[in-house]
Amino acid sequence: MKYPIPRGTFDILPESSYKWNYIESLFKDIAERYNYRRITTPIFERTELFERSVGNTSDIVEKEMYKFQDKKGRNFALRPEGTAGVVRSLVDNALASQGSLAMLWYMGPMFRYDRPQKGRYRQFYQYGIENIGSHHPFIDAEVISIGWVLLKTLGLKGFELQINSLGDDTDSAVYDAALISYFTPYKKSLCQDCLNRLERNPKRLLDCKVSTCKEIAAQAPNILEFLSDDNQQHFHLVQRYLKLMNIPFIINPRIVRGLDYYTHTAFEFVTDSLGTQNTLLGGGRYNKLVEQMGGKPMPGIGFAGGFERLMMVMEQEGCSFGKKPLPQAYFIVAGDVAQEPAIKLMQSLREQGIALTWNPDKISFKAQMKSADKSGATWTLIIGEDEVAASTVTIRNMETGKQQAVSISDTDIIAEYILNNK
RNA sequence: GUGGCUGUAGUUCAGUUGGUAGAGCACAGGAUUGUGGUUCCUGGGGUCGCGGGUUCAAGCCCCGUCAGCCACCCCA
DSSP: SSSOEEEEEEOOOOOHHHHHHHHHHHHHHHHHTTTTTTTTSSEEHHHHOOOOOOOTSSHHHOOOOEEEOOOOEEEEOSSSSSSSHHHHHHHHHHHOOOOOOOOEEEEEEEEEEOBBBBBBBBEEEEEEEEEOOOHHHHHHHHHHHHHHHHHHHHHHOOOEEEEEOOOOHHHHHHHHHHHHHHHHGGGGGOOOHHHHHHHHHHGGGGGSSHHHHHHHHHHHGGGGOOOOOOHHHHHHHHHHHHHHHTOOOOTTTOOOOSTTTTTEEEEEEESSSTTTOEEEEEEEOTTHHHHHHOOOOOOEEEEEEEHHHHHHHHHHHTOOOOOOOSSSSEEOOOHHHHHHHHHHHHHHHHTOOOEEEEOOOOOOOHHHHHHHHHHHHHEEEEEEEHHHTTEEEEEEEEEOOOOOEEEETTTHHHHHHHHOOO
């Protein structure tokens, strides 16, 4: 290993790339089915974009960003998540304006300088959805349903949808104050992390895994009791729409997403088969973000999920990844005289859309036959001296063992054999 | 950023009380003239993650380093 791969990154090798293609195209299909269109933004942006959107106190910005300066000293960062760039583009390009929604999907690599672990990488691949321009609770439910349909269509079983509402700024501020006054008397019993959280982001305290903190947090006030009437109503409607769509969920008032821009609805699809990194897909509303990024005030909601985790759970649950791509036909070329007609026929069949291959380095007939077998192709086309003399090609079906000579000039007939598998 | 475990052929691993490496699978070739998937035979491949140290001698011991895994943390 002269040049080891960077820590926390991985290669997607040819033998498994069809699995990635499968999941990617399934996600594309589903998003397009909901009338969402693809948006692709740069994988690096000005550092401030992430600092302002994701939030200065978030771990992502504080310690997980890949930052660099370009030759003119401008500060950039590799994107740690997708929403910031999409919102930036929306503002730049006026993608949503009074009453017209922006309905967008994206996929691509994200970067976070974290310690690698199961289901956690430094360069990882996300797919995501953003719907910007509506505050209608049905949109919340629709966005959630895209995630639901995706996981279901992939064949996953052991996952659960958890939803919560974080309310708006006012609710959130009141709730934070309530948390602070609740936890302050317990200061002596809280862990160091939680003491910090208490000052910077009290909601995170609800998530602590230290048992003493957990016990204290168990009796903490519930966010849902701090929602304004409107926000309460919004949350109820989201639930109602989910029920109409037959999407099961549970309410988890402890969902606190790690990015600061979330408001109102927050949700996660979690699985029990991934160990500790169990979030398959997470998202929520961000009704202040567009304005914060310099656009006109506009509500939005979205989610993002990680491809790696999907793959892992699918492997574990034995889900299908579609068909492994195989050549339709394998060429066996025996003897020098056969080369010229073989190459001509090969080219003509490929132009007709047939996937075929050969290995000019294999010399003996038997070696080529073995290679044909291993390739997985159903058909083998054989051209040797006999065939050249008779101007034919031998077509062999590798499953049945039947074979037949066809005139080498009848490429349509040859193609038909292969395409119709007859 | 912290802690624990691990690091030997392409791969999965073995390697005895320290004496300079082995197996299965995979791969390649062959078992009489142009026919694969079973079987049999043969073969190619490893500076034992990297760098130091102890020792007459280290894959085995010690230190460092890098990487992987798991957990903390955080989240996709």
